Amino acid sequence: xxxxxxxxxxxxxxxxxxxxxxxxxxxxxxxxxxxxxxxxxxxxxxxxxxxxxxxxxxxxxxxxxxxxxxxxxxxxxxxxxxxxxxxxxxxxxxxxxxxxxxxxxxxxxxxxxxxxxxxxxxxxxxxxxxxxxxxxxxxxxxxxxxxxxxxxxxxxxxxxxxxxxxxxxxxxxxxxxxxxxxxxxxxxxxxxxxxxxxxxxxxxxxxxxxxxxxxxxxxxxxxxxxxxxxxxxxxxxxxxxxxxxxxxxxxxx
Numbered sequence: 001x002x003x004x005x006x007x008x009x010x011x012x013x014x015x016x017x018x019x020x021x022x023x024x025x026x027x028x029x030x031x032x033x034x035x036x037x038x039x040x041x042x043x044x045x046x047x048x049x050x051x052x053x054x055x056x057x058x059x060x061x062x063x064x065x066x067x068x069x070x071x072x073x074x075x076x077x078x079x080x081x082x083x084x085x086x087x088x089x090x091x092x093x094x095x096x097x098x099x100x101x102x103x104x105x106x107x108x109x110x111x112x113x114x115x116x117x118x119x120x121x122x123x124x125x126x127x128x129x130x131x132x133x134x135x136x137x138x139x140x141x142x143x144x145x146x147x148x149x150x151x152x153x154x155x156x157x158x159x160x161x162x163x164x165x166x167x168x169x170x171x172x173x174x175x176x177x178x179x180x181x182x183x184x185x186x187x188x189x190x191x192x193x194x195x196x197x198x199x200x201x202x203x204x205x206x207x208x209x210x211x212x213x214x215x216x217x218x219x220x221x222x223x224x225x226x227x228x229x230x231x232x233x234x235x236x237x238x239x240x241x242x243x244x245x246x247x248x249x250x251x252x253x
Contacts (some may be wrong), residue, residue: 004062005082008038010145011089015048015096016176030054031094034112035142036089044123046112047138048096055135056110056127072121088114088123 013034029048039045042062049055060068069081088094093115099108110127130138 004041005038005044006041008044008082008086010035010037011086012146012149013094015094017096017098017253019098019100021100021102021108033142033146034094034096035145037145047126047142048085048110048112048127049135049139051139051140054129055138056129057138058112058127060125068123074121077080084116084121085114085123088116091116093118112139117248152165169240188198 011034013030015034017030017032030052031048032048032054034046034048036044036046044060044065046058046060047055048057065081065085067076069078074081074084091114096172097111097113099110100106101108107129110129112125112127112192115121
């Protein structure tokens with residue numbers, strides 16, 4: 001099965017500009033943007049521009065990319081090579097190497113060099129300068145694709161912002177439910193404590209009702225009261241006779 005470029009996502013970046021050769025004022029004043037994309041499944045296109053007066057491009061076929069894989073020395077499958085290529089272009093170590101013409105602000109050659117990390121193989125694309133209508137079309141296409149990428153990022157940002165807002169609302173609702181739940185737990189705990197206190201008081205009342213203080217006093221033995229014994233009848237008569245006799249003696253006297 002021949003190698004193809006499937007679902008290659010566009011890559012944008014700002015390379016570090018390095019000049020070789022005679023001093024050039026262009027390198028001092030210009031910043032560049034590169035755009036790497038796949039116009040079809042068989043080609044990879046690289047465009048580099050300062051959006052003013054300098055634009056380069058490079059178009060590589062799948063067969064040229066396979067030759068690059070062999071020359072760079074990256075083993076493995078085709079998909080692994082494309083993965084490494086993408087990782088290198090997305091890295092922070094992407095350079096635009098410009099060679100200046102002697103005593104001129106123009107360039108002799110340009111290369112876009114990418115490296116996944118220090119010590120790893122370098123991916124290099126030789127660039128061709130384009131001018132006139134071709135350069136204008138390339139810059140226009142680059143601008144449009146940048147805007148599309150910006151809109152896509154903006155949409156993703158808005159989606160993420162909406163998702164965060166929904167999560168914030170959900171967290172607020174769950175927090176409110178949690179507070180209500182804890183309030184109910186606290187209220188139930190207080191009710192249980194109150195019920196225990198009431199039950200304890202009821203037990204005390206029942207115990208006092210079974211053994212009232214008055215009943216306990218009546219049942220407990222107290223000091224016995226000595227009752228007077230009735231005097232016999234003969235004794236009472238005798239006593240009255242004595243009293244009567246005394247009374248008669250008093251009259252005689």
